[in-house]
Amino acid sequence: MATSHQVQKSVKAIEDKMVIWRGSGVLVLVLAVVGLLVSQGLAWALLGDPLPSSYIPARDMIGIWLGAGFLFVTNLALERSNKPRTVIDKETGKELVLKEKHDFFFVPMKYWPYLLLLLGVIAYFKK
Template sequence: MLIWNGGGILVVLIAAVLTVPLGFLAAGFLGSDPAGLGAGAGLVLGAVGVHFAGRKLNAPRQGFHPATGRPVVYRNAHTFFFVPMQYWAFVLPIGGVAAAIGALPLQDPGVPGTPRPAGPRPSPTREGAGPSRSATARPGRSRHRAREARTP
């Protein structure tokens, strides 16, 4: 195939078999927000399985050439996106760490002692104050021109 050769599709299958259940377990026990922690752990554990499966499948085998009878080393090519299976064990944990970091809760800036995010602070709004004056102006005109058009 274009995307995988031999058993290369096992990279996705092994990672999915561990990632999906661990993500659901984390969501069930910890809530839906930290489900990425379970998925990240699944990717890291999947990397271990992919490494050992890739080393086993891509191990060279000793054989003999059928016509000449000379010894030949047969090498298997179990690849996923042109990368041998066992090397995906170094890529999957990176995705696992990224998923786990993405699932970590952000600190609440309203709690004393926590750093505030950079940028301008939002201005307090009054509830029920209605739309601002600029929101009532006609599109394509500035407030100043809209005011000039209303004065006789």
């Protein structure tokens, strides 16, 4: 069990971080963590606890890939439900197409599944 001092150190470390998103872009982080938690749970259920250290890189890669899959499906659903809206500017008379954007750290959400796949491979080969 964590002591009060350890918890305070963890909270302090988190306070110094900043996450930037627009729209539903925060789901990138949420779904990546969900993928990691699912792979952790499956690894414990199938291989026992503690997990052999040689399996940890594969578990992490699979978890990040699961998160990428969850994110890909979520992004498809968001894109289908996000119909563009056309409005006319009264001053200029020009048509404007409005569509909600979903970004995480200024990168559109639709690119993040591919970045997570790459990150999973990097996590696997990291020593």
